[in-house]
Amino acid sequence: MARRVFFSFHFERDNWRAGQVRNSGAFKDIDDAGYWDHAKWEEIKKKGDAVISKWIDDALKGSSVTVVLIGKETSGRKWVKYEIKKSHSKGNGMLGVYIHKVNDKEKKTDVKGKNPFEQFYVTRDGKKIRLSELYPTYDYVDQGGYTNLGKWIEKAAEKAGK
Secondary structure: OOEEEEEEOOHHHHHHHHHHHHOOOOOOOEEEOOOOOHHHHHHHHHOOHHHHHHHHHHHHOOOOEEEEEEOOOHHHOHHHHHHHHHHHHOOOEEEEEEOOOOOOOOOOOOOOOOOHHHHOEEEEOOEEEEHHHHOOEEEOOOOOHHHHHHHHHHHHHHHOOO
């Protein structure tokens, strides 16, 4: 089934790795709502926070799943945090995918980053629950993301009732 997927990641540091994941062939039936190039990001970024948040909000419209591509610094990024909060509040299926072992343009890997879902809580039945307990994470290299990412996305969508 075709899904509209929003990709959240630290653009400056992980754009190349995110591109490798996006161009891996796992997305034949997926409309990648939140994937954009360097020139577009630079143009939007110059216009300030209000324009960035509007772009994110617009890109999330109609999406059913948010995939957080996790690199070394992803969990500390302002806009990744915003995207996670917005995605959760709109009921998107979500998952995290560690991409630190995906080669960058210089064929180098990186250090594994922290799970960004660890920072957020929801209250259910009077108990605080971390989003990391609700949304799974996978390792793109070690867990066969090339083959399995589409399945992980579908599973997240089903779990969210999308």
